[in-house]
Amino acid sequence: MRVRFERVTKRFGAHTAADGISLDVESGECLVLLGPSGCGKTTLLRLLAGLEPLDSGEIWIGDRRVDQLEPARRDVAMVFQNYALYPHLSVFDNIAFPLRTRHVETAEIDRRVREAATRVGLADLLARKPAQLSGGQQQRVALARAIVRNPTVYLMDEPLSNLDAQLRLQTRTELKRLHRELGTTMIYVTHDQGEAMTLGGRIAVMRGGRIVQIGRPLDLYRQPVDTFVGTFLGSPPMNLIAESRQGAVATIGVRAEDIVISPSPLAGGDEGRVLVVEPMGSETLLTLEYRSQRLVARVAADARFEPGQAVRVRLPDDRTLTFNADGTRIGTAGRQVHEP
Ligand SMILES: Nc1ncnc2c1ncn2[C@@H]1O[C@H](COP(=O)(O)OP(=O)(O)O)[C@@H](O)[C@H]1O
Ligand SMILES: [Mg+2]
CATH class of the missing domain: 3.40.50.300 (P-loop containing nucleotide triphosphate hydrolases)
Known part of the structure; x- marks a missing residue:
């Protein structure tokens, strides 16, 4: 009924x-x-x-x-x-x-x-x-x-x-x-x-x-x-990164599985550092320092990372969300995604 x-x-x-x-x-x-x-x-x-x-x-x-x-x-x-x-x-x-x-x-x-x-x-x-x-x-x-x-x-x-x-x-x-x-x-x-x-x-x-x-x-x-909603759903919760844009502060949201991590300095992206490595069996969680903030990324279980290691961090445009200072979503940072 x-x-x-x-x-x-x-x-x-x-x-x-x-x-x-x-x-x-x-x-x-x-x-x-x-x-x-x-x-x-x-x-x-x-x-x-x-x-x-x-x-x-x-x-x-x-x-x-x-x-x-x-x-x-x-x-x-x-x-x-x-x-x-x-x-x-x-x-x-x-x-x-x-x-x-x-x-x-x-x-x-x-x-x-x-x-x-x-x-x-x-x-x-x-x-x-x-x-x-x-x-x-x-x-x-x-x-x-x-x-x-x-x-x-x-x-x-x-x-x-x-x-x-x-x-x-x-x-x-x-x-x-x-x-x-x-x-x-x-x-x-x-x-x-x-x-x-x-x-x-x-x-x-x-x-x-x-x-x-x-x-x-x-x-x-x-x-x-x-x-x-972004942080209530998902485990680990969606990462939120404060970012200043044209004088206004916005928040970038990215899911742990969407962050691209590479040990190679040639990989592009920005500089980051591994702080904690947590093997879960089916996957591994990495806590990273990135632009003086913390991010949790999900990588394959067999990926080899060490605490203290310098890495390249990339947040693909089509996988990030942008939020206003009050927390409401503005749209995706790159490509617009269709509303359901
Ligand atoms: N019988 C009641 N008397 C006074 N306050 C109540 C009563 N029942 C619920 N509340 C209040 O209403 C709010 C919502 O409660 P509730 O529906 O039990 O929340 P939830 O199930 O989401 O944890 C809470 O702040 C709670 O303290
Ligand atoms: Mg209840």
Whole structure:
């Protein structure tokens, strides 16, 4: 189902957590809300779920206006960071819980719980209590409890943040598969740019209760509207280099993988010096001194560089962005790139 926020504002005292937000989520899409802690991501989900009243604006699911409806009548399922499982209930009963409160028939509950549990790989663990499960398994119980309701929209609030790094990657892939299989609209909240890039059909980058930019992951990565989006997406973040031009100060942005480094003084470009070499296995990160500033460049894993080494540094014109003093993008320094 399509979800629409129309000029939605929500204040907590003097603080505006959602500042006139308009957002159109397509039916079946996985839209990621990405931004730093406190920017209003959870608030948007809670407004949509009906856990929080809005001050002004409208929220629509399909052709129904829902912002004045009881939470139970909105037909959305939310998965929280802390899972919120019932410790005294078995896995089966935890998953069955939302069906029981809706007085679904016993045989139907049994069928739907087993189907949801199978989808997330919990079919053999239905008799266990949450305390007898790993963090990853508990997280999957929370997912199954959302799936069993067959809602029109899934709301995921940082569902992977309590998992360790390896499990987080694995579960991220699982979630992507699950979303494809279910084909249901999903709004996924995270402060992790890697999760946003890999999961999102589109990403809405938020800051201070507003949406700064919305688009496909690679479009945002390549064409950020400002330095905030440019540095929030990508690891390492986009390099920013201060530059004086015709009396005005501008900022040049360049991605680590777009910097061309050569050990040869004949290579052209400008002078630089290697400060730190960090082999990552699949690639190597070099921290460089360049025009008295620091840059991080990504080079091939087998490239040989030493700390202290003098190198030539080239920032290809068609791979750099220029930003105003206030951080908004002016255009590319060289060739103009088409807007998405
Ligand atoms: N119930 C509340 N009472 C007062 N302030 C709140 C409440 N909920 C959220 N806020 C404030 O609103 C802002 C946005 O919060 P939140 O939506 O939780 O951010 P995020 O999920 O992006 O970290 C924060 O400054 C937070 O302190
Ligand atoms: Mg939050």
